[in-house]
Amino acid sequence: DTAVSQTPKYLVTQMGNDKSIKCEQNLGHDTMYWYKQDSKKFLKIMFSYNNKELIINETVPNRFSPKSPDKAHLNLHINSLELGDSAVYFCASSLEGGNGYTFGSGTRLTVV
Amino acid sequence: DQQVKQNSPSLSVQEGRISILNCDYTNSMFDYFLWYKKYPAEGPTFLISISSIKDKNEDGRFTVFLNKSAKHLSLHIVPSQPGDSAVYFCAASEYSNYQLIWGAGTKLIIKP
Numbered sequence: 499d500t501a502v503s504q505t506p507k508y509l510v511t512q513m514g515n516d517k518s519i520k521c522e523q524n525l526g527h528d529t530m531y532w533y534k535q536d537s538k539k540f541l542k543i544m545f546s547y548n549n550k551e552l553i554i555n556e557t558v559p560n561r562f563s564p565k566s567p568d569k570a571h572l573n574l575h576i577n578s579l580e581l582g583d584s585a586v587y588f589c590a591s592s593l594e595g596g597n598g599y600t601f602g603s604g605t606r607l608t609v610v
Numbered sequence: 611d612q613q614v615k616q617n618s619p620s621l622s623v624q625e626g627r628i629s630i631l632n633c634d635y636t637n638s639m640f641d642y643f644l645w646y647k648k649y650p651a652e653g654p655t656f657l658i659s660i661s662s663i664k665d666k667n668e669d670g671r672f673t674v675f676l677n678k679s680a681k682h683l684s685l686h687i688v689p690s691q692p693g694d695s696a697v698y699f700c701a702a703s704e705y706s707n708y709q710l711i712w713g714a715g716t717k718l719i720i721k722p
Contacts, residue, residue, distance in 0.1 A: 502653070540712065540714050541654075541699065541712040542712075543710075588653055588654075590653070599644070599646075599656060599710065600653075600655075600656070601646075601653030601654045601655070602653050603652050603653045604652070604653055
């Protein structure tokens with residue numbers, strides 16, 4: 499039973515489209531995150547939600563918007579997709595304080 | 611500015627020998643360090659951690675050493691096995707701030 503699951507695993511879409519990536523965790527964690535792995539393989543944090551409240555926004559473009567309907571879900575909506583948005587996006591969750599970090603398997607987004 | 615650096619993009623080691631992966635950091639406020647292992651098409655998985663009050667933590671074949679004065683940590687894998695072939699990420703955080711700062715990763719290849 500997957501602890502942090504994100505869908506879809508692969509997403510190919512055209513420039514200008516709007517898309518969403520879903521993430522769910524069944525670990526009872528308080529905090530969920532979205533990371534972007536760039537072309538140099540750096541993992542950069544984009545957003546973090548703690549008990550449904552946004553607590554980090556690392557100056558990503560406002561075309562990216564996280565939505566958390568409850569503390570087990572953190573979805574990522576992306577409007578007006580650009581070529582530079584192509585990357586692997588990882589969802590993660592942790593207990594408060596950062597312990598027990600667990601990652602999803604990633605979503606490879608390709609914008610054409 | 612990279613606060614966590616893994617200067618070796620890749621490392622090749624003979625099966626049965628010791629693998630040593632290195633990580634340097636610049637922020638003296640970091641007091642908790644983690645190593646994650648990542649297989650292709652999967653999310654990173656937690657491997658081992660160390661807090662700044664220790665200089666060594668051991669878990670089976672994996673040992674992490676921390677040298678605070680040099681702002682350097684290393685992961686030792688003994689003996690190396692083919693299943694250890696993966697990308698290893700070093701990450702660091704401050705106790706008061708759970709946000710993890712990641713290195714770029716080192717690809718470890720274990721040769722039979």
